[in-house]
Amino acid sequence: MCVTMGQFAARFYRGVFVSGGRSDTVKNRVCGLIAAMQSPHKSTNINPRTAAPPHHPSTSAPPRYEFIDFLDVGNTMTLTQEIANLTEDSGQDRPEDNVQIGSIQGTVVGLRYYTGTVNRGEMVALVRQPQNPYDRNAVMVANVYGSQVGHIKKELAAPMAYIMDNSLARVEGVVPYGETNKFSMPVNLTFWGKEENREAVHNQMRRHGFRLGTEIKGGTTQTSLGRNLLGLSSKISAIPLTVEELKNAFDKLFDDLMEDKTREMEPAKAVCTSLLPHQKQALSWMTSRENSNDLPPFWEEKSGFYFNVLTNFAVKERPEKVLGGILADDMGLGKTLTTIALIVSNFHNGKPLPLEQCILNCIFMYVDHEESHEAVSSSQLKRQHADGISADTIEEDVPQKKAKSTEQSAKKPANTKKGVVLLDDVDFAAALECSSSHVGPAKKSAKKGSGIGKVPSGGSVSSGAKATLIVCPLSVLSNWLDQFEQHIRADVTLKVYLYYGAERNRSVKLLSEQDVVLTTYNVLSSDFGNKSNSPLHKVKWLRVVLDEGHVIRNPNALQSKAILDLQSERRWILSGTPIQNSLKDLYMLLSFLKLKPFDVKEWWNRIIQRPVTMGDRVGLKNLQALVKGITLRRTKNSKVAGRTLVQLPERRVFMQHVTLSDEEREEYEQVKKEGRKIIGRYFEEGTFMTNYADVLAILVRLRQYCCHPSLVGKHTGGDVPGTPSELRERLINKITLVLNSGSDEECAICLDSLRQPVITYCAHVYCRPCICEVIRSEKEQARCPLCRAEIKTKELVEYPGEEKEAGPATGENWRSSSKVDALMSNLLKLRNEDPTVKSLVVSQFTRFMDLIEVPLREYGFSFTRLDGSMAQKARSKAIQDFQDSSPGSPTIMLLSLKAGGVGLNLTAASRVYLMDPAWNPAAEDQCVDRCHRLGQTRDVVITKFIVKDSVEENMVKIQKKKQELVDKAFGVKKSQDRKQSRIDEIRALMEI
DNA sequence: ACCGCCGGGTGCC
DNA sequence: ACCGCCGGGTGCC
Structure with missing residues (x-):
């Protein structure tokens, strides 16, 4: 197969720029108008007052919004998105946010001016329209498709506006019976919110002469579903699920979704690797998902209409097909190969x-x-x-x-x-x-x-779309290229374009003509960030594949927005862990798949999230059906015809305790004493959080001592910053420490691992895109989300990358350490026993890796190295060299714990030496999984070096606790708790 | 809207 | 005739 790389094509096609893309259609402008009228926050060029309202008295015929147009406008602010934005930040993940405060029957008026229709029992959205020129209290009513139905009658809208604007409650509407006349219809309104707001909501309603009831009276014949829609299920239907049941059900949500998915399919001839049975099943299932003519889940055809049984929404037009889904197989089952097979086997x-x-x-x-x-x-x-x-x-x-x-x-x-x-x-x-x-x-x-x-x-060819876009984390980019090369016959030309690097070719035409375009989430979002000019968003893709697709779980992250904005006929999510923290994660996946109406937060919340969170059985049943319809998941333990899919060799973990030499012990205790003093002071002063970077630095220093005394850099804590350049240097020191501490610090905004990390003058580290977004939205008074200090874009200091500063002495005056000795004796013994065995030597400190290189060379080991500072091509070379089994190939890879991320394939190794314990045990597991995965033929032996009587032993204890928590608890703590537990951890580590 | 409301036409029975 | 009553025009926010 022939791989076309970015740089090459950049030259070959230089100068060919296709200016394709969307023109600003009338349709889009209408959308802009609506957006402008609805939200005071969204700025548009159109003044809602000068652009005559559609039904202005001077206009003779009642104009109509062509709302149906909103459905297919990909990247304009639509009514649907407006609704989505409205509910974006309202907390409703916990049962206590979802107390039913009361219900009342209201009236929707003005039906004749709008095209949106509703049926009996159908859910409607209530949207505030503070910019409405006739009434600033206006509350608009829209159906599930985002088409406006009418307005809430103004008398009722007045108290509702107050309640909604002050977030006293969320209001949900259900139309009890459909239209009986052209002018108005009833709507059952249910108020949801925190218990503490109940009083205020009731009072506000009473002031305007309305009384909220606890039940909707005169309830028409409601099916159990209908009741669920009205939010009455918690009262009327079966006993809610217990927390335990819910957790169980949730855990099983993605378990073995393979019944009825056992048909096999052979890949096209261009695939030269023979697929395992479960891969053929996946291929068959994926193909059928792409070629399916079935209605999306929960849609039924009924007397010429298409009917959504959950929302009771009906449309004449067939709902858009959802071609694709979630391939959630466990790591190592061959999602990449299956996807490659899909790409070449199922074109139009x-x-x-x-x-x-x-x-x-x-x-x-x-x-x-x-x-x-x-x-x-x-x-x-x-x-x-x-x-x-x-x-x-x-x-x-x-x-x-x-x-x-x-x-x-x-x-x-x-x-x-x-x-x-x-x-x-x-x-x-x-x-x-x-x-x-x-x-x-x-x-x-x-x-x-x-x-x-x-x-x-x-x-x-039924449409022009040709190319498949694969978006993946940088760490697996080379894996994709390797796998294409490995699995596609060498005598066919699959046009694979790597859209990566500064030289990437931005021609829409070129990209559209590829078979496959490969890029990373970072490249995609940075292109997207430069709004006007994102070629990837101009191409009409045949298929978009998100590798490790769970990374888009945060809807506020720029990369998620960038992903949602791609245009494609078919969409796939590959992820071993589709839900990482909570049910909420699933929302973004459905949103990406355009699974209506769940791609809009309001409906997702009402139909799935809220009911399930509250333990509603019907909600859970719906969720299960939903997931089952679009997901294929097999685990390593799944069985095909009575056999487990993959038999992985055994994996054993040994903990090897290392005793420090007297000299090392003395230095260690000295540093520990100082550190405890400083951290203790921070606790007393209550300045722990503001000095967090210093605290981390102290811990890092201790952990470094456990590895090797020369690792420990110069003392940085506690000084007063002087000139701006000194401040800058200090900040660079801090961010370097934070990033190299291996504590997997996350960005407090996107809660994900740091991307393009920057540090603020107040010494807090964020992803650059995240913090820039914050500064942009808060304009002048932007404050640091962690300490509320004032922040400015130009005061963000970037991580300069790993500078090979005057690091540890690796030359003449190199000395060993107890831990290095322990490693070397292991490696030498191993080489004696079996010289073909390959090992991963893993550390969180790249400078420790530098130090280890010295004795490796001295003893004649051939080794390679993979760390975060290496460029992509150096990485793939390192991996390739290591995976090569020919004599003389490297037997050791020095691997930085965070360099790989999931997906990296290092099956050549069957030994893993974890040189220093990580904060997060999952990071270690993940690392080990890089060799203990499909393709591993030997038993894997893992050795963890832990220094006795040190911070490392305490870290192991914390690791165990964390693991128990993960095993027991449902989901992960909120960020506040996380902060607290991080503080507790540090206390435990320092024995304070 | 088979309503409510407005405002003009009208005015004993 | 500064009212009541009638009936046509009209109608979201």
Whole structure:
């Protein structure tokens, strides 16, 4: 297969910029108008007053919003999104936020001005319209599709506006019976909120002459579902689930969703790896999900209408298909391979992806196009091919790739057997025929008039979309490239474009013409951040695949927004852990899949989140059905025909205690004494949090002492900052410490691992995009979310990257440490026993890795290294070298704990030495999983070095506690609790 | 809207 | 005739 890399194509296509993309249609402007009228916060150029309101007295015919248009506008502020924004921040994850405060029947008026319709029992959204020129208390009513239905009658809207604007309660509406006249209809309003607001809500209503009841009286015939919609289920239907039941159900939510998903499918011939049975099942299921004509979950066809049984919403138009889903297989079951198989096996209309065949092609064509006298010679084809891989451009990127692929394609033509196979293969023939649409001109003419293809050229393609976009974390980028190369036959050209790096080609046309475009979440969101110019958002993708898709779980993160804005026919989420913390995580996944109406927060909350949180059985049942319909998940223990999918070799963990030498012990105790004094003072002063970076620094220093005394850098804590440049230096010191502390500090805004970390003048570390967003939205008075100090964009200090400062002495005056000695004796013994065994030596301190390099060299070990500071190409080289099994290849990889992240494949190793304990035991597990995964043939032995009587032993205790918590508890604590538990941890560590 | 409300036309029975 | 009553025009926010 031929990989097209960003840099090369950047040159080859330089200058070809396609200005495609959306034009500002009337439709979009209407959307803007609506947005402007609804929300005072969203600025638009259109003044709602000068743009005549649609029903202004001077307008003769009652104008209508074409609301149906909102459904297909991808990236404009739509009514639907407005509704979403409204509920975005309202806390309702806990049962206590969801007390039913009362209900009342109200009236929706003005129906005749709007197109939105509602049925009996249908849920409606209530949206404040503070900018309404007639009444600033206006409350708009919209149906599930986001079409406006009418307004709440003004007398009732007045108290509701107050309640809604002050977040005293959320109001949900259900229309008890459908329209009986053209002008108004009743609506049952239910108020939800915290118990403490009950009084205020009731009072406010009473002041305006309304009395909230506890039940909706005159309830019409409600099915159990209908009752659920009215929010009465907690009172009327069965006993709510206990916390325990709920946790259980939740744990099982994603367990083994494979019943009825056991049909197998062979991949297209372009895949040269044979798939395991469970992978063929996944391929079959994914293919059927993409080609499905079924209605999305919870939709039914009823007498010419499409009816959503959960919201009771009905439409004439068939709801948009949801093509794709969640492949949630455990790590190591081959999600990547299955996805690759899907890409080449299921193009349009169930046909394989048309792929140009490199050299073999000409044999095929020669035979079949004899009469056309235009047979393409081998050399011509070669040249075309070379055009595609313009030689001068490859070298800097992945030289070994080029070498390999050309070598392979050069070898293959000799093999005529394959050519025969080819002729017999109708699918492949058809596929080749289709390829005429995107190959060079010489080829095109050769194809014309040919009669082989069963499918007329181009006719099988139901839309222009061609390319698959794969978005993944940087750490698995090279894995994707490797896997494409490994699993796609060398004699077919799969156009894979790596959209990465400064030189990436931003031509929409180029990107659209690829078979696969590979990029990272970072690149995608940084492009997206520069609004006007994100080529990835201009391409109409055939398929978008999110690898490790759970990373978009935070809807406020820029990268999540960037993902949601992509246009695609089919959408996939690959994730071993689709739900990481709470049910909420699922919302973003559904939102990405465009699974209506759950892609809008309000409906997600009302139909799933709230009921389930409150222990409602019907809600849980719906959730289960929902997940089951779109998810395939198998675990390592799942069985196919009585056998577990994958038998992984054993994995054993040993803890090796290291005793410090007297000298080391003395230094250690000295540092510990000082540290306790300082941290103790912070506790007394109550300045713990503001000095957090210093506290971390002290801990890091202790942990470094346990590894090697030379690791410990110069003393940085406690001084007073002087000049700005000194301050800057101090901040850089701090951010470096925080990032290298291995404590997996998270950004307090997105709660995710730090991306593009920056430090504020008040010494708190955030992702740059996150904190910039905060500063932008708070304008002048932006404050640090952690300490409320004033912050400015220009005062953010960036992490300068890993500078190889005057680090530990690795030269002449190198000395060993107890821990290094322990490691070396292990490694030497191992080499004696079996020189082919490969090991991962894992540390959180890259400078410790520097130190370890010295004795490794001294004893003649061949090793490689992978750490966070390495560029992508260096990483892939390191991985490739290590995975290589030929004699003389490195037997040791120095691996920084955080360098890989999930997905990294290091199965060549069967020994893991964890040099220093991590705060987060999951990080260690993840690291071990890099070699203990599919493809591992040996038993894996893990050795953890722990220094006796030290901070490390305490860390192990904390690790155990954490693990118990994870095993027991449902979900993770709120960030406030997290902060507290982090403080508690530090107390325990320092024995304060 | 088979309502409510407004404002003009009207005015014993 | 500064009222009542009638009946047409009209109607979200």
